[in-house]
Amino acid sequence: MSDGVLSGAAAAVLGIDDIRARAVAARATRLAAAFPGTAVVGLRAAAAMLNAAAYATAGAGLAALPPDRRQAVCDAVAARPGGTQLLDALKVFFLLAAAESRHATPPPAGGHGTRPPAGRPDPPLTCVVADDWPARATADVVVVGSGAGGAVAAREFARAGARVVVVEEGRRFTVEHFRALSPADRFVALYRDGGATLALGSPPVLLPQGRGVGGTTLVNSGTCYRTPVRVLRRWRDAYGVAAADPEHFDGLLDEVEAMLAVAPQPTDVLGRNGELALAGARALGWRATPLRRNAPGCAGSCQCAVGCPRNAKNGVHLTALPEACAAGAVIVTGARVHRVFVARGRAVGVRFGDREILAPLVVVAAGAVETPRLLRRSGLGGHPQLGRNLAVHPAVSVAGRFAEPVVSWSGVLQSVGVEELHDDGVLIEATAGPPGLVSFLPPGYGRPLRAELDRADRLATLGALVADVPGGRVGARTVRYRLAPTDADRLREAIVAMGRILLAAGAQEVLTGINTHPYARTPDEVVAAASAAAATDLHLAAFHPTGTARMGADPARAPVDPAGRLRGVAGVLVADASVLPTCPEVNPQLSIMALALAVCRPAI
């Protein structure tokens, strides 16, 4: 397919002129190199279908049509069944590419256009690129993955005197990378599949996962919720995880909080978006506070999702991993572990590429999507529940339009938590960012979309996570997720609650994120929009995949025992999000790290 089709589609969907459309199409092509092949084929097919629709309705390809006719094609496609899904897929893709041009230089604290002040220097990490790593090596412990769980495991075992090698699929990113590269480039580099990991289902859900030394803690929002006591009790009582006893687990959480320097976000750099969320909640009499975060030096760059250019956010690449390396651990980067070796009923090492490391203990911490896949590739996926019970925190975003500028991408990316509905499983967090790089999708196609983008500085956005019924399943190449009807209801409830907060804060109208009713001006209209929306009309994002190798005392239900040992083989510990028995109901970094501590400490 020619690039003319892609640029024609970009011009039509974003409502921009041909010159900009060609630039967006060129960037989109470059960024798509990081996407999985199926995603690229899908996007190209979507563009081709849009072009075909242009031929059918206007007799010429999109590139040859004047702007008015393109708009007509978009409107016609949107009115067809499945048309909005097709246009939305292209819109997400083109907005990401267009975001690069809007943010060619990383925005500084409190504004755009100049380079931010130098950040905290990177602490030393002993990283070896896989190509420089010997073909044969031995260690006492091999940790697969350097995210929240793997980093803690590496730190614990290294501090106990073991020779630890951490094997990480991604590369090492330094603060210099975050300062030198554009946000869109960082986005595709920092996320698995360029951020285009899709959980198949109805509706399909984007499931972004960080990939790099530090894992998803490189790119998360820095929000550090302690595991709710009710969740811990459930883990202890319903799943027999003794370590989750709130009294014991509190100590572990304290330790992790100290490691990450977790503190409430100071309000000085909170940003207008967070202030509006606080004001709205206050007007409704709802509980809302600045979030507890692991970013003591945060200057409100609003780039958490693509790597903090000031190194202010204490991802594990700045905390647990340097401590592990100081104790002798080594991180091999660019090394995707193909399999865990098993001999005589116990794990004896790992292989990546043609390289092998032998170790009597293998800690698998590859994340909830990759851990079950690795175990299956290794012949260790015999447990029927492995890869099932995927919980993903389905999320929706709602924006409010204000009369005065909000500039939501100036300030803390995720700043304020509204916990009024948390007991119902709905956690609202003021989450903002530049269009194209956050999950909120402005409504419309073509000129209306462009008008929205031009006025994006007046939007304040909120997001809500829903504690879901685990309904996902990880396959060898795909992730499937079925949104439970009760969770769809919670999402509707979340949209209504967020609309009320925004209206209470003074919003002129609410952008619901629902294609069928994109705008609402009163709480009643929000309720009407939400209640009328089918599950497939919700624009969903998903974060925090957990539970695919859940731990529990019942061997039939849990592939991992309460001590973190994989059942059916000796010498494999699982210490990442996949062992969480159920959805943690909050941003899971602290829960994962504390559980990793609980798993690794007794194994030393």
Place this chain on the structure above:
Amino acid sequence: MRTAFREVMAGTVRLAGEPTPRPMRLELRADLPGLLHPWTDATAEVTGSVSVAGWADDSTVSGSLEVAPVRARRIRYRLSFTTLAGRRMHLDGWKSIRLDRPVRTMTRLPATVLDDKGRVVGEARLRFHLHRELLPMVTSMRTRTGPPPTAAGLLRPRWRGRRGRLEVWYSTITEPRTGTGIWLHHELVAPTDGRNAYAHGWAGVFPADGAPVLARFGPVSWRQPEPPDVYDADEVAVSADRLRGRAGDVSWELRRSGGGEPLYTFPRWAWRYGVLPAAQIVPLPAARFTGALRYGESTVELDGAPGNVAHIDGHGNAARWAWLHADLGDGDVCEVVAAVAKRPGLARLPVLPMVRLRLGGVDLPPADPLLGAAGLRAEIGLPHWTVTGRLGPARLRIEVNQPADGTLAVDYTDPDGSRAVCHNSERADALIIVQRRAGGEWRTWRRWTLLGTAHAEVGTRE
């Protein structure tokens, strides 16, 4: 049951900080408990040598070999050696067997070389060349039941009363400070005519600055020695650990230490079943002796002097023969027995040179020494004799010179009463050159020159 086999791998090693890899060769001899088969899951003891051009020149390696190609899908080599610079190194590598690529994964060995502190010093990529090394490996394979034979066991008398037998225990030693050579020769003769078996022998002393001295003991009637002795002729006794005796005005009292693994100059089967006219083995090929030997007014004090203890069993002496024992240091030994049997028919054959070259614990030729003799040729003469030809994958040249003033001519009597003369020198010179094929031509790989420290003899008949 145990299985012993030999394995040779070659390739390269890239040392840290060096832009280009160096050629590397690993020669191993493994001794595995049990029978070697695909389901083997056992750890073998390994000795051998490693050569890395300019870095580890044929250094002795030792370590372990974990063999579990199916059970654990792994064959792991863990070896230690010392570099030319005297640094202790450890090689750790393994073949991970994949059933979809059995040949490739069974023949390639990636390994890491680490120093004593566990730092990576180099990365080796070795390969077992099937077309070149498989046959030698297969032919080198030996199985045995029971524990490996000990030196003491191999030295035990084998005579069971048959007529017409000759059994010899001899030890040759070089005292390195004075250069004195020592030859202690102990015989058991069971005459063909049915007379009683008797024990006799002699001691030869080869001082650096004088004529050699010979003193005989016996004959005395043979009597079965009391363990641990393996030979007892009144004043003269031999055990695996001790040599003592008196012959004329020569007396000796020596203690043995070390010795290395027994060296089979003749095939094991030949020794075990006695099917050849005679067979010689060296139970203690690289021993060290401490003690004193007195002759006339002189005393030779030995303190860890290199030497060997050998054992011969057969019908009698050969028609013609030559023998060389060369201690090459660090446990390396070259042993040669080139002989023409006295039996009718066999006497018409050319001289059959049996050569055993032990380097770094690995014996050449890798296969049966009798088969190895087919590639060799000996020219026996005095004072100069040679052995040349192919020794397994290597080319060999041995030149021996026995100076007339340092050689004793000793009369031998066979069990059938026939006579031979043995021209023996424990102060002989020897040149040993081993060449290997590299880059399409033969290149000298190892070369030793022994001046006055080689032990040699040539036997002739009138």
